[in-house]
Amino acid sequence: MDRPEPTVDKNADGGDRGGARIVQAWLAGIAIGALILAAMVVSYEIGTNNADDSNAVQPPGQAAEEPAAAPAAVPPPAAAGPGSDLFVASCGSCHTLSAAGTDGAAGPNLDDLQPDAALVASAIEAGGTGSGAMPAGLLSGEDAQDVADYVAASSGASK
């Protein structure tokens, strides 16, 4: 019951102030909005200019440098790289190798078998012992050699 009266007074009193504040807030909003817009335009132009510059300059000189720099950063420290990934993808579903974190059970456990690289390489080529239970030629060339080295190194290391 007490509330309506003060509220009415404030409304009557604050009408003008409120209007002034609204105008001020409105102007401030426009100013801030303009600043943000300006900043966006400037940064967009910087980005566009950079893109234009690099596009213009890249073809002759930089194009050769950048691809060279990227692979240089990628090579992993040791045998844990491509061989490990390939093993997990191509062999892990059938073979257990603790170093690779696989627990396939269709083929022999390579932690137990501890094959040397030559045995692994020939198993990849022939498909295990050639019994037909393991697909032949799952990998070839460097990939096969990477996996052979990796399996020999990691199953031997777990001895």
Ligand code: HEC
């Ligand atoms: C579809 C399941 C399967 C996949 C995938 C598979 N193997 Fe086998 N692997 C087997 C089976 C089953 C055997 C045992 C039968 C045989 O030796 O023919 C075997 C045997 C082996 C042997 C032992 C050969 C020997 O002489 O005793 C090695 C080493 C081997 N696999 C490595 C690999 C590697 C490395 C890969 C990945 C490139 C791989 N396997 C992928 C099923 C598989």
